[in-house]
Amino acid sequence: MGRWLFNIYRLGLKELRSLKTDPVLLLLIVYMFSFAIYAVATGAKVEVVNASVAYVDLDQSDLSGRIVDAILPPEFEDPQRISAAEVDRVMDDGEYVFVLSFPPNFEADVIAERVPELQLNVDATAMVQAGNGSVFLQQIIADEITKFESQDDTSSTLPIDLIVSAQFNPNMKSTWFSSVMQIINNVTILAVMLTGAALIREREHGTIEHLLVMPVSPSEIMLAKIWANGLAIIIAAILSLWLVIQGFLSVPIAGSIMLFIAGTVLYLLSVAGLGILLATFTTSMPQFGLLVMPVLVIMNLLSGSTTPMESIPEWLQTMMQASPSTHFVSFSQAILYRGAGMETVWPDMVVMAGLSAVFFAISLMRFRQTMASGQ
Template identity: 30%
Template sequence: MLRRLASLLTKEYRQFFRDRPLILIVLYVFTIEIYVAGTGFNIEVRNYPTAVYDRDRTQLSVQLAEKFRAPHFQVTHLITTDAEMEALLNQGLVSLVVLIPEGFARRLAQGREAEVQAVADGTLSNTALLALGYVELISQRFAQELAGPGRRPGVQVVFEPRVFFNPNLRPEWFASLIELFAVITLVSILLPAAAMVREKEYGTLEQLLVTPLRAAEIMLAKVLSMASIVLVSSLLSLFLVIYPVFALPFQAAGLPFFLISTALYVFSATGAGLLIATVCRSLSETILFLLIIIAPILFLSGSWTPLEAMPAGLRLITYLSPLRYYLNLGEGLLVRGAPWHFLLDDFVGLTLLGLALFAFSAWRFRKYLG
């Protein structure tokens, strides 16, 4: 079996590297496309997951904390320690922590400046920047309310922002990674689907079926070859574009787990590509079908619209998108540098969904060849 599989892998690689247009497409989307996307885009802040860390615990501090409410903020945690704050940010459970320091009410009563600190997750830099702007506006309005209508506030609430993971709020970090994940999805589905459809068009699929090769060997050869091409291209994109051009900090500790997650995601996506190939009869049909499904895949991952801003029913559907879990893993490992056990839920979700998708694709592929 191994010898037959090696021969099939050699055939798949030869066919790919003979297809110059396909090689150019892969090179383009993993380099120039990601570079172009590095400019980022604006995202509206709605239901921003927020924690309040009230060290003062006075009536005034509670009044200020109550200002952070819907539609822009959703306070999900009330915390009491620094360790709790860091854990919530590392796990991605909140994107903003509003910290009201001890002595806040006393300083206001004395007519002195009182600071309010906002600790933001800079992974989604554009969204974090907008959220910090809302925090500053709320602080200013709170000071005006204390002074009374039509009067300049005699006391000021000073806004002091701190941003974790992306201190300068560089939007290109987020935009380039989102584009990389989208490209991995697109190419992982396209390559095996195109390879299979090409076999149909050239009539070589019938030749394979009359050989002693089994359906599992044919599928495995296509999946392994195309998945390895995507994995190598992803690494080249990281180390030739994202790290050197956009100066994304290198998180060495998270890279091995990211590669494992990427391999798992790519294998499930390539299986989906073969599933599409069993339905489509030509390459043009395959591309049209892919264009139809790629937009919902990206939308349901939270890469275009924050999950918190989606309707409740739509948020439930996002749990069926493997890209949702892969996106959380990629951002957590490559930007936040979070320990792998903080992201275990996403990894388990990706594994279960990926195995289910791959198993269904394998069953459909064997049935198609049979």
């Protein structure tokens, strides 16, 4: 056992030295856990921000003016007035996401309780802004009409006193969600890519033949690649949590980082093994990249990191339980967002440990076949 552990340790040091001399991979790690996270968190927002609005006012009344004046930044740009003849053209050209049309006698019909029709045209190709923005505009219109009818500008009357308490993300900022999820996704991406690239690099440099004649076992080689590349990923993830997430983006981390690291170690055993497994089916980096891309896309998109698992068809939810990324996302969200402890996340850790054992065994069997054939 001592000799086995020593071989794993020494081979791992070799992997770290090899990684140190590869500026492309080092730059990739730095980029994935710094600028890539910051850019996505600050640039790809799901909130309604600066949505373009135009309006057609055939009524030109006090009520229509009040509604237009209530459409304010930062959710919306200043509404632009257009003619009725321009509606089709501006919607076809994509100049505005929303076009609001006030019919003639709109205010008079409201006062007379004749239920006038107010048309809101929405460019639904801008899906997030279209869905959330239309809800905001409907609320603005309803509030202004209620205030107009009651002649009370202070508040709109409701039969209940609704108190909203947003847990874990009180300002409902997408930055808080997307930044942390980028770290979780990047752990998966780099674990697969680095371990697979390490095996491909052995072949391209001709050092795989050296390993074949050395008194080391395939399990020692695999574990060395996993712990060396996994260590680089964990260090990068910790620094990213401290410097990028908590530092530059000011996103609070609710739970224990040490518990997150423990779960990440379990997870890396499976996804790093998956990287080696995929590498055994390829002979070059381009082939490996083409094989890895669809696997990573499916793992990330269907793991619950982009959309809730409840939004996925039930049969697909069941299939994705076999993916360690699904349980890692659930585990990470519970700790980093909600401050969960071991008593909450231990089921996910047990499943990740089991899946890691399965993935490692399959990868080791395939790797032994590859080593035996000398490929």
